[in-house]
Amino acid sequence: MSVTSKTLPRALATLVAGALFGFGLSLSTMIRPEVVLSFLHLNDFGLMLVMGGAVAVVVPAYKLAPRLLGRPLLGDVFRRHASVWNRDTLVGAALFGVGWGLCGVCPGPAIAGLGAGNWSLLWALAGIALGALLQGLRSDARPYNQRLTPDL
Amino acid sequence: MNLSLSLFPLGWQHYLLGGLLVGAGTALLFVLTGRIGGMSTLFSSTWSFVVRRPFFQQARFVDSRNWRLVYALGLILGGLVWWLGFAGGVREATNVPAWQLLVGGIFVGYGARLGNGCTSGHGICGLGSLQWPSLMAVLTFMATAFLTANLAARWLS
Numbered sequence: 001m002s003v004t005s006k007t008l009p010r011a012l013a014t015l016v017a018g019a020l021f022g023f024g025l026s027l028s029t030m031i032r033p034e035v036v037l038s039f040l041h042l043n044d045f046g047l048m049l050v051m052g053g054a055v056a057v058v059v060p061a062y063k064l065a066p067r068l069l070g071r072p073l074l075g076d077v078f079r080r081h082a083s084v085w086n087r088d089t090l091v092g093a094a095l096f097g098v099g100w101g102l103c104g105v106c107p108g109p110a111i112a113g114l115g116a117g118n119w120s121l122l123w124a125l126a127g128i129a130l131g132a133l134l135q136g137l138r139s140d141a142r143p144y145n146q147r148l149t150p151d152l
Numbered sequence: 153m154n155l156s157l158s159l160f161p162l163g164w165q166h167y168l169l170g171g172l173l174v175g176a177g178t179a180l181l182f183v184l185t186g187r188i189g190g191m192s193t194l195f196s197s198t199w200s201f202v203v204r205r206p207f208f209q210q211a212r213f214v215d216s217r218n219w220r221l222v223y224a225l226g227l228i229l230g231g232l233v234w235w236l237g238f239a240g241g242v243r244e245a246t247n248v249p250a251w252q253l254l255v256g257g258i259f260v261g262y263g264a265r266l267g268n269g270c271t272s273g274h275g276i277c278g279l280g281s282l283q284w285p286s287l288m289a290v291l292t293f294m295a296t297a298f299l300t301a302n303l304a305a306r307w308l309s
Contacts, residue, residue: 009273013184014219018226019233021177026234028170029162033248040301045159046167052277053171054178059278061179072186081188082234083269083278085285090265090292095259097293102258103248103298106175106271107191107264110257111224115231118244120253127257132195133203134258135265140207 006075013074022112024054031113031121035106040101099131177230178276185221190273191227192264194220253309263293 028050029035039047066078083089100106105113105124113121156164181189197217200208235244237289246253265269267289269278274293 009222010154010185011219011222013185014181014187014222015229017177017184017189018183018223019177019230020180020226021174021223022227022230024169024170024173024175024177024230024232025227026231027173028167030170030230031244033246033253035162037248037301039306040298041305042298044161046162046164049160049164049167050171050174050194051271051279053168054175054276055279057172057175058178058182058276059282061175061182062281065179065183069183072182074184076186078182078186079188080281081190081277083155083274083283083285083289085233089267089285089289091268091290092263092265093289094267094296095263096267097263097296097298098269098300099256099261099263099304100260100293101256101297101306102259103253103300104301105248105253105256106260107195108227108270108272110193111191112227112231113244115228115233116235116239116244120246120248120250123250123253124257124260126261127254128261128264129194129195129199129257130190131261131263134197134259135262136196136199136203136207137205139266140205141221 010074010076021108022115024050025109025112026116030108031118033109033124036100036104036106036109040104099127103127111118176278177226178272178280181223185219187216187223188277189223190269190277191224192261192270192273194224196265252304266307267293270298 025031030050032033035140071077103124107128110124110128178189181187197213197220200213200217269289274286274289
């Protein structure tokens, strides 16, 4: 069956998957900047359990699903997002960490936290959106031969 | 028991269960639709609706912007279900000052997009597909976040 005929089921699946993600972030209190900062101050190692627990579920899914199923249950193909290690990744990750260490908020919890009524996170969301805009505009201004990440 | 209390003063069960559910969401998205569910790309792909510059009009942003918004809506919905059903109706709030959220957010957004991933993109999807560049990225941002948080605690409070 073609992908277009499954647009609605695929959208619903995406919504439900996102809801599980957001519920998990909320239940694990990652939507509280204070809890993330408490991890970074080495007072509470809960974040390690959250990330470890998530990775433990994702590894078998990413490994086994393409092998056992061939294609996703609702059509299309299994995507791959290969990460690369270069100067952009290094500098980007370092800057991300500076911001994360300053505010205790990263993209997922900033969004999920809105659902739990934490309107202050709108400040962080505005900042993240602005940062993403600046990065794109700056990348556009950079000559193509200086780009490290190929345009996919 | 004592070790568990000193590592996890607020308990550990909710962290592990929450993490497993975060993983379940990411895994479900992949098994059903084949999509890789990192969150930071959402911010670049959503700009593609309004910013006409070539960078934002790349196929990887334009083609994925709709489902990424649906996915983000799901995250809000998940937070809402938790809040209404499990959190006793107490609204979440933070004492982190607004300027810190905004300035930190700018670094988070710029850095995540330059480095092609955040805590979910590199930390969950990248590590989940056993990619060593993602492991390097995670170690890098953990290190700078640790440094920043501790310096900020010393200087700002």
